[in-house]
Amino acid sequence: REVMRLENLRKSYNVGRPNEVEVLHGIDLRVDSSDFAALVGPSGSGKSTLLNQIGLLDTPTGGELYLLGEPTSRMDDHARTAARGRHLGFVFQFHHLISAFTALENVMMPMMVSHGRPDRETSDRARSLLADVGLEKFADRRPTELSGGQQQRVAIARALVTRPALLLADEPTGNLDTRTAADVFKLFRRFHETHGCAVLLVTHDPRLAETCDRTITLVDGRIVN
Ligand code: ADP
Ligand code: ADP
Numbered sequence: 001r002e003v004m005r006l007e008n009l010r011k012s013y014n015v016g017r018p019n020e021v022e023v024l025h026g027i028d029l030r031v032d033s034s035d036f037a038a039l040v041g042p043s044g045s046g047k048s049t050l051l052n053q054i055g056l057l058d059t060p061t062g063g064e065l066y067l068l069g070e071p072t073s074r075m076d077d078h079a080r081t082a083a084r085g086r087h088l089g090f091v092f093q094f095h096h097l098i099s100a101f102t103a104l105e106n107v108m109m110p111m112m113v114s115h116g117r118p119d120r121e122t123s124d125r126a127r128s129l130l131a132d133v134g135l136e137k138f139a140d141r142r143p144t145e146l147s148g149g150q151q152q153r154v155a156i157a158r159a160l161v162t163r164p165a166l167l168l169a170d171e172p173t174g175n176l177d178t179r180t181a182a183d184v185f186k187l188f189r190r191f192h193e194t195h196g197c198a199v200l201l202v203t204h205d206p207r208l209a210e211t212c213d214r215t216i217t218l219v220d221g222r223i224v225n
Contacts, residue, residue, distance in 0.1 A: 002068075003035075003067075006063065006065050006066075007064045007065075008026045008063040010025060010060060010062035011053060011058070011060050015061060022221070023221050024049055024053070025220075027063070031054075031198050036192045038202075038209035038215050038216070039051065039200060040218070041217055041218035048202070049221075055088055056072060056084045056088065057084075086164075088165070088166055088167075089160055090167075090168050091156055091159045091170075091172045093170060093174040098143075102140050103130060103154045107157045108123060108126045109158060110158060125161060130154070132187075132190075132191075135150060135153055135154065135157070149183065149184065152184055155172075164197055166197060169200070169201045169202065171203060173205065173208065181205070189211070
């Protein structure tokens with residue numbers, strides 16, 4: 001099933017100013033729910049920019065981006081935010097957990113944003129996701145009381161609580177040691193297989209990229225494979 005499709009997508013920065021620069025030069029890309037894909041390429045090739053477009057965090061300057069078949073160019077900010085909350089999950093290198101909240105509260109956050117006060121179903125689901133990432137005993141700890149790898153596992157559980165169709169991760173293992181990074185990668189794989197959500201990961205690590213089913217290579221703002 002098609003989750004995301006990009007048609008001739010372009011992105012320029014500083015539009016209308018002397019330093020205007022086009023960073024994505026007409027990207028065509030289709031991501032299906034069966035995809036477990038790595039987005040790779042040299043620094044400055046446009047990976048973060050592309051991920052920001054796919055994540056509806058920024059607006060393209062040309063072309064079209066379809067989310068579950070719906071063109072997104074005509075959506076207003078409110079509709080984009082709603083679509084992002086409903087269909088997309090995010091994991092970043094620096095996980096942006098809320099330090100005043102416990103692990104469980106952090107995992108419930110996206111549901112509280114879209115549904116208001118958490119109900120029993122939300123807290124049950126959050127607990128079950130924490131168990132899936134091996135942190136059931138740590139539900140009441142705050143981020144500072146967890147290791148870097150444990151914090152990243154909380155962030156992964158949080159990204160999945162809304163049952164997204166597409167999970168996006170920008171260097172999710174960038175600040176983890178090799179073994180912890182491999183464990184975190186296995187979690188992505190397991191969630192892909194059990195929840196059926198598409199996964200798109202940006203990584204600099206060729207060994208981790210090799211474990212993905214598909215590699216999308218960006219060079220100077222163009223997909224070269
Ligand atoms: P990557 O993630 O592959 O390192 P980026 O998407 O971060 O690449 O950057 C691609 C190019 O766009 C780089 O030349 C970068 O300097 C430029 N760029 C990224 N963000 C901005 C911005 N907000 N304003 C201007 N140029 C930017
Ligand atoms: P990454 O490790 O993701 O490639 P970068 O160093 O390229 O990180 O970019 C970090 C942040 O700075 C991003 O949010 C990007 O949009 C912004 N950025 C990158 N290059 C520029 C630039 N030339 N001008 C303004 N912002 C930039």
